[in-house]
Amino acid sequence: MTKQILVLPGDGIGPEVMVEAIKVLSCVDEKFKLGLEFSEGLIGGCAVDTKGEPLPAETLALADKSDAILMGAVGGPKWDQLAWDMRPERGLLGIRSHLKLFGNLRPAILHPALVDASSLKPEVVSGLDILIVRELTGGVYFGEPKGIETLENGERRGFNNFVYTTSEIERIGRLGFESARKRSGKLCSVDKANVLNVSMLWREVMTDLGKEYPDVELSHMLVDNAAMQLVRAPKQFDVIVTGNMFGDILSDQASMLTGSIGMLPSASLDANSKGLYEPCHGSAPDIAGQGIANPLAMIMSAAMMLRHSLGMEVAADAIETAVTAVLEQGLRTADIVSAGSQAVTTQTMGDAVIAALAAA
Numbered sequence: 001m002t003k004q005i006l007v008l009p010g011d012g013i014g015p016e017v018m019v020e021a022i023k024v025l026s027c028v029d030e031k032f033k034l035g036l037e038f039s040e041g042l043i044g045g046c047a048v049d050t051k052g053e054p055l056p057a058e059t060l061a062l063a064d065k066s067d068a069i070l071m072g073a074v075g076g077p078k079w080d081q082l083a084w085d086m087r088p089e090r091g092l093l094g095i096r097s098h099l100k101l102f103g104n105l106r107p108a109i110l111h112p113a114l115v116d117a118s119s120l121k122p123e124v125v126s127g128l129d130i131l132i133v134r135e136l137t138g139g140v141y142f143g144e145p146k147g148i149e150t151l152e153n154g155e156r157r158g159f160n161n162f163v164y165t166t167s168e169i170e171r172i173g174r175l176g177f178e179s180a181r182k183r184s185g186k187l188c189s190v191d192k193a194n195v196l197n198v199s200m201l202w203r204e205v206m207t208d209l210g211k212e213y214p215d216v217e218l219s220h221m222l223v224d225n226a227a228m229q230l231v232r233a234p235k236q237f238d239v240i241v242t243g244n245m246f247g248d249i250l251s252d253q254a255s256m257l258t259g260s261i262g263m264l265p266s267a268s269l270d271a272n273s274k275g276l277y278e279p280c281h282g283s284a285p286d287i288a289g290q291g292i293a294n295p296l297a298m299i300m301s302a303a304m305m306l307r308h309s310l311g312m313e314v315a316a317d318a319i320e321t322a323v324t325a326v327l328e329q330g331l332r333t334a335d336i337v338s339a340g341s342q343a344v345t346t347q348t349m350g351d352a353v354i355a356a357l358a359a360a
């Protein structure tokens with residue numbers, strides 16, 4: 001049986017890192033006879049340029065019929081001045097919302113070989129393995145009403161609404177508890193319940209849900225404290241569950257513990273584990289087109305896709321083992337290179353992963 005994968009390279013370094021991920025997927029497809037089939041679509045700035053909108057209907061139609069979606073990155077200075085609904089980011093938020101991808105898994109794992117690439121001391125980060133479970137289709141990103149209005153006195157006022165319903169909290173909460181169950185059994189729910197009503201409800205619902213998961217040790221932490229604890233003693237965390245905006249911020253922060261945001265993959269899942277897989281990094285317009293971007297987050301996003309949406313655990317493991325092997329061989333792109341060493345190109349890194357797969 002074949003599996004249909006929609007490939008959305010996007011903008012900036014998206015297409016460059018995607019080339020490497022597809023090479024790696026084709027390699028495991030061959031090796032493990034997976035029956036992967038690829039189609040390609042437009043999203044973000046490139047879609048604005050050719051179709052006049054960041055999320056064309058054709059892309060949504062392709063996404064609806066595919067088994068999983070692999071995405072590069074969207075955005076860049078070229079499109080920053082466009083009206084709000086024409087911005088590349090609207091494309092990304094639109095597809096997340098259209099496909100109901102409420103559950104965003106962002107693992108922050110420090111590869112032992114990269115312990116010196118982290119900005120924190122080796123003893124603080126070595127062995128780090130955190131999973132951030134971020135709610136992705138609600139909260140202040142999507143709450144209504146929102147807008148920018150002009151008041152009677154001529155002053156302008158911008159506003160968004162930070163809202164969560166109990167069912168939205170329960171849905172992401174369950175993903176958090178289930179994820180914790182498969183790991184160390186520790187779940188930390190992050191909120192701002194000392195100030196925000198929405199967070200008070202969040203904490204209440206998480207606490208109630210906890211009664212259904214007596215085997216999981218649930219704790220609560222305020223988001224400001226969590227930001228501090230993540231750099232003070234990150235290994236105290238195993239699974240963190242949090243809302244859309246807090247998860248956005250904390251996952252960027254957690255990425256630096258692992259050496260580079262260029263190392264962080266992500267999965268965005270619906271209720272049936274159909275998903276969109278993208279690196280946590282953005283389109284990095286400053287280095288786009290130079291062939292120096294780190295493709296490993298994209299490649300590991302492809303591995304997550306095989307595991308979470310396609311049930312191809314063995315191939316996923318093989319890719320992750322190959323990534324570990326190339327890091328142990330000492331290959332480093334510019335973002336993770338140590339002073340005095342030579343950085344390899346995006347393509348060399350991708351080729352090395354394939355060679356490691358072949359050697360396994």
Ligand code: IPM
Pocket residue numbers: 089092093248280
């Ligand atoms: C992310 C990104 C997006 C987000 C942007 C590009 C809309 O920062 O996936 O973390 O804020 O969700």
Ligand code: MG
Pocket residue numbers: 248249252
């Ligand atoms: Mg982000």
